[in-house]
Amino acid sequence: MPARRECSGRLSAGLAMVRRMAADILAGLNDEQRAAATHAGGPLLILAGAGTGKTGTLVARAAWLRDQGTQASRILLLTFTRRAADDMLARAHPPDAPAADRITGGTFHAIAHRLIRAHAESFSLPPDFTVIDPADVTDVMDTLRVDHDLVGTRRRAPRAATCADIYTRCVNTSTQVVKLVAEAFPWCNDFTAQLGGLFRAYTAHKRAHGLIDFDDLLLLWRAALADPAAGPALRGLFDAVLVDEYQDVNALQADIVRRLRPDGEGLTCVGDDAQAIYAFRGADPAHLRMLTAWYPDLTVVRLVRNYRSRHAVLQLANAVRPQSAGLELELIAARDSAESAGHGPRPTLIRCHDEATQAREICARVLDGHEAGLRFQDQAVLVRTAHHSDLLEIELSARGIPYVKFGGLRFTEAAHVKDFIAAARVVANPAGDLAWFRLLRLHEGIGPVLARRVIDALRLTEPEPLDRWPDAARCLPPRARPAVAATVERLIEAAGLEQTADRAAAVLAALHDPVSARYPDAGARLADLQRLADAAATRPSLHDALVELALDPPASGSDLAGRPRLDDDFLIISTIHSAKGLEWPAVHLPQLADGAVPSDMALSTPEGLAEEQRLFYVAVTRARDQLYLYAPLRMHVHRTGRDDRHGYALLTRFLDAAALARCEVIDASPPRPLIPHLARLAQTVDQDLDSLWGPDLLDG
DNA sequence: GGTAACTGGGTTTTT
DNA sequence: CCCAGTTACC
Helix, strand or coil: CCCCCCHHHHHHHHHHHHHHHHHHHHCCCHHHHHHHHCCCCCEEEEECCCCCCHHHHHHHHEEEEEEEECHHEEEEEEECCCCCCCHHHHHCCCCCCCCCHHCCCHHHHHHHHHHHCCCCCCCCCCCCCEEEEEHHHHHHHHHHHHHHHHCCCCCCCCCCCCCHHHHHHHHCCCCCCCHHHHHHHHHHHHHHHHHHHHHHHHHHHHHHHEEHHHCCCCCHHHHHHCCCCCHHHHHCCCCEECCCCCHHHHHHHHHHHHCCCCCCEEEEEEEEECCCCHHHHHCCCCHHHHHHHHHCCEEEEECECCCCCHHHHHHHHHHCCCCCCCCCCCCCEEHHHHCCCCCCCCCCEEEEEHHHHHHHHHHHHHHHHHHHHCCCCHHEECCCCCCHHHHHHHHHHCCCCCCEEEEECHHCHHHHHHHHHHHHHHHHCCCCCCCCHHHHCCCCCHHHHHHHHHHHHHHCCCCCCHHHHHHCCCCCCCCCCCHHHHHHHHHHHHCCCCCCHHHCCCHHHHHHHHHHHHHHHHHHHHHHHHHHHHHHHHCHHHHHHHHHHHHHCCCCCCHCCHHHHHHCCEEEEEHHHHCCCCEEEEEEEECCCECCCHHHHCCCCCCHHHHHHHHHHHHHHHHEEEEEEEEEEEEEEEEEECCCCEECCCCCCCHHHHHHHHCEEEEECCCCCCCCHHHHHHHHHHHHHHHHHHHCCCCC
């Protein structure tokens, strides 16, 4: 249904601008991209290989749709990361565009949240419901675990984090616990009955306390779409639905998309099933493959012209790309024909004696690149798991090479940040017991039992729990009471304030003393919290600040302080997952050995292995000009207790003969020899000390 | 009774 | 290196 065109002067001027923008944008596209952007009628799948200009094509499609008369706000753009959404929206319209001229865009979770928040009552949720992040889910599971026979020393029960993993995967794949545990968590088989009970209790707990987790956001959205009354209304909000990274949808998200566009009319999906790397959170590239079956009139457009990498890099990428029937794709180097300077350097595989050598080799090449004119931030080291860079980080520090690390532990997972969020939540929504629990336990002398007692005395499910604080305080031993009371009373004051900025400042003030007392490095932590409070102060309400923090956690404290200074230059270390969608002139891939890449956790199943191969493909396709592959021959295999075991590693199975033929293979120089008489020196030292111990009485 | 300090066992990737 | 269970202490 095209939007009505009205002919007020302002609107037609706006339309003229839309026209101009669309024409400009379309002119910059290649033939396939333009075919995708201007596809009319029927569902469309854009099979977009890495670096083929998928974002530009989506933006162009949105512009074309508007040119065809679709109102911007009736275009829904769904992405998986906030960054992807922001990128596209920024390119789709000028930043000062009025709301009606803005595309509705965001992550699946953010859009779901917007909808649910707007209609909280209809979902019978309290208007101030709290969105809890995965760490909170784990905490809730932890408190409930005790009641469900999931603790004890007899056999190792699944940990709270594992319970949360199992829960979310059951939900996101619509799989029964028994089946999912048997397939993906076989070591928890003996606990499926308890897990079922735990999950039931978890759901009840959420409902009783007005909590919504990430999965609920999707579940509620889908339920609303499936509802006979609400469904048509929600579908009717949009004329076009554009989904980015469709290979990363899980069953729930695929279902949401299907229910948004049941006949496929107005649906555009973009994806590449060779880049599906989120199976562990329920995603399944089969949904992308099944689009063909679901929509018989699906049009498939392939984008194969790669504007990112040199030919030599793409040759390797094509050699390691897993192909699936019907969706095959082979990347073609578009840069080299334009820039013409040959094919670029071949990817280099550096075989290293061990991991320490590998770290030195990476440093040496990073420094070489730097001397050749590359900034450090033009180079990235991409790792399978966060700890793969441990040794490298030591070496980088020793050589004074600055770096930042992405992925792994997030800022919001740092203890003091969680403390702040908990305190802010107590102010924003005093009925949440999770926040109280953490806040109380922050104080010296308060453990789980006392915290629970205070919370019970507050009777959080009844109105105005803060009024009962004086009673609840009596549960505390005299030793701990003054400190806790000081914090809580400051928070109660904060709750009485109007302005977000004042509230955020008051929360920070309340935390000053307990944080100082708890952490030895309190200074740095308080500085973090100051930035957090400043960021929160800019939001319309404390509530909004908290939701945003949960849905889109900053990767580091410096994220909050805005962009780092321009003259700061850091080498990038990132997990491969976090590197998705990004590119660097030079990319370093360490640990290319079976057990690391592919991860040993994935070696046992064919699906796991297939995902690891896609991950490797994603990593390789991040490089623009230079790609360095590192294979340690002797590496850390396994660790039991204090016993470090090393073994001889096999080169990653993903570099088969065909792939190796695309690489320059060299051997790193052997490690520096140890000082030969170190053992003798130690003996001498002992002998020197011996005179200090006096005569040896036992020695006849 | 409840909390803090110790010790031994296990470990991916994240909206 | 972080978490969970155990022991030691208030």
